Amino acid sequence: MAEITKSYEPRDVEKKWYAAWTDRRAFAGRRGDGKEPYAIVIPPPNVTGVLTMGHVLNNALQDILVRRARLEGKSALWIPGTDHAGIATQTVVERELRKAKVHRRDLGRERFLEKVWAWRKEKGDIILEQLRRLGASCDWDRTHFTMDPEYSRAVLKAFVELFRDGHIYRGKRMVNWCPASQTALSDEEVIMKPANGLLYKVRYERTDRPGVFLEVATTRPETIPGDVALAVHPEDPRYADAIGKTVWRPLNRAPIPVVADAAVDREFGSGALKITPAHDKVDFEVGRRHNLPVIDVLNADGTLNELAGPGLAGLDRFAGRKKAAELLREAGALAGEEAYQNNVGYSERADVPIEPRLTWQWWLKYPCLDEAKQAVEGGAIKFYPERWSKVYLHWLNNIQDWCISRQLWWGHRIPVWYRKGLDRERLTEADLADPAKVHVSLEGPPDPANWEQEDDVLDTWASSWLWPLATLGWPEKAAMEKADFDFFYPTTTLVTGPDIIFFWVARMIMAGLRFARPGEPLERRIPFRHVYFTGIIRDAQGRKMSKSLGNSPDPLDLIAKYGADGLRLGIVSIAPQGQDIRFQEDRIEGGKNFCNKLWNACRFRQMSGPAGDNSSLAAILGRLEPEKFDDDDEAILAKLVQLDSDLASSFSRFEFSDACQRLYGFFWNDFCDWYVEVSKSKLQAEGTRANCLAIQDLVLRQALLLLHPFIPFVTEELWQLLGYAPGGEIIEECRLPFAAELRARLGRPFKADAVEAVLRLQQFVSQARALKAEHNLASKRVRLLVTGDEPGWAAVQANLAKLARLAGAEEILRRDQVEGAPAVVTPLGTLHLDLASAVDAAAEKQRLAKEIEKLAHHIAATEARLGNPAFTGKAPPAVIAGARQQLAEQQAKLAELERLRAALK
């Protein structure tokens, strides 16, 4: 067995074990006989993305869950993969091409796609490599990509089925248009941002009454050439006489009607509204109600077209805005302008203001809406934290049809073919339903020469919403069998961010309900049972991490500095449930330090002698000598069993940071700070040595198992170095449960008050140290004198060697009485420093007085409580008894402190 070095060096260990794990195919998810399935699908990162801190948190948590499931003996499967990320990827490639002064249209669709595939080959899947560095135990043989042929088939199959259901239709409607990417966007891809602009007051002159004006406020004067009417509220007396009349449109001068519409807010501005149906959603509706024409003055790229008129045509919309204001001013139509803040919709990806634009698009009426609500309301799918279900339900209750077509090339091309010669701008519903004119299928028309395929591709989310289905082989029967769809679906847990509840989570639920196991109960069709929402990682100032701010550390740098385990433990330990996370590097350092602590505790064990072949669970249990257990032995095992069940409870509630804290506290405080220290005495005595080593082995072995999901590399290394795998197994081939076997081995319950007894010993030691520190003797070996009752002294005597060692005493002696020495009152008696002569009596008196005062204060409070008949009358007996006991203890301690003070000269 190799010797454990002085400190843990992660680099080589991580490399070695990741290779070993994959060589053994340790992460392969297989149907296990009689085993419970446990499946997670990774939220697929963008194929050309790189690892961020958000990924680290998210994937560390998934890995923890999957590894724990394996240790629990489940058939665990974690499916990895990447998303083609339509707009994001296409934009990146286009930007690259632009460097060479090439536009995608210069290349044409096919050659452009070749470029994207080349890019994907070059830059793709880096993130999957990075996940391996983190230790992610994905089943890599099952890696999927949303543009793979099989996956694409699933996407198109879903489209065709939904089309045949009547859930998909083509319609000319107002969409969110991104002038930068030049595609439609779904509502979810639009982000409202406050913008500082100007509110222009524009005068429209009555055609029938020259010199009389209607004033309108607008933030977008460049759209005035697209005005087709003014609208006022039907009951607004100020404008009653204008309704039905016409006014002059001040740019591209033409008469336009004044209409009455209840959509107008009388309170806002002048109470009159300009109607520009081509460039505003509300206006479009108004226009429709009044049969008004639509004048679109913008090009797809956001520049003004010839309909905007000379002077504006050709300008970008923002330049056009300024120019329009100028033109209005020259024409005397500008009554004023003021600074104004309003909300403007921005394209999530391109970060430019979107334009409402009237275009032909493909829309999806969401399937299985009611069931999607019911799944979460009824608890078939549980959200953690639960409150996100409210957000989810609110969205479902206000849902709008989903614009699923994108005017991009990188994506799944919509499986619709139009008969050649058909005017797509004028297709009616009847045409769409006519297979002679429009063909919809996976295979395409049998006579392709007569047809033209739809140019648009599908929204990326219209492929990733099938992720849990398609990664398990849907819809092909053979593929589903191969992937064990039947065994692993529904998956167990989804770990993701709340920012994609609408984009992804809700849509996956609907897709699952619609496509999985038709006809079967809801519980069998949902894609997952638990959804754990992580917090969003922010920097120390609370800002979102972003490339442009440069406040996002590179996880790989952190791995280099602190090890993958340190990074994982650090980040998970600060991830409270449902709260955003402020990233602090010192927590990562803490993770690393813990790994080193673990390393050294194991090193200490190794230095105490090899366990040899006696290191399996059964062998260790066999080496225990329960008849020799003292309170420390009992207590550490009782705490280990408690930890085990506490962790199970933390896991069941997805309280990861809580689990970290329990592991940390047990291992560092209970085991290292106390048990290992008392071991140093036990190991010296032949009578206690073997049992102590067995207990250390049991604790270390179990601690490694419990810690392994969090810090897989260092635990695997130590597992091997300490020889806990006599058959050469890797740690995940071993099993977590131990408590039942331990109980069976003991054949009796743990000693009831052992934990309390140890607490008293700890207080004795701690107070002795404090007393020494108080008198500047912390590093000196001193003689301690104990006065007090017999049971206390018996406990001291029974643990004499340990206590002397931990308190730093050369000896601890019983005395009937000690006069004038500095002292503290401990649960095991009053402890005196044997130093009477050297002590400053006045200072010591002052110290005691302070302590007495504090205690007296508490006694008064307790007495008051017990003296209150309302309390004694109404509080539960246990609480009253507790208070009485407390009072008695406090009073006894007070008396002792008073005595000590009086004894000082």
Next chain:
RNA sequence: GGACCCUUAGCUCAGUUGGUUAGAGCGUUUCCUUGACAUGGAAAAGGUCGCUGGUUCGAGUCCAGUAGGGUCCACCA
């Protein structure tokens, strides 16, 4: 406008169904290389739990209101 979350030690956060003297990590101060670990050990200082009421024998915890911070949804030109 609607919904949700947060406010506890210098900092970041725990505090389960109300019940002893409110905890942890980091930071700070002092001391210590004692047979694993200075990536360590010991001790200490530090909080009237945002504010105001209420319920209760008892409130950090429950209720109402209020201030500040944040997130999401909707959006008036």
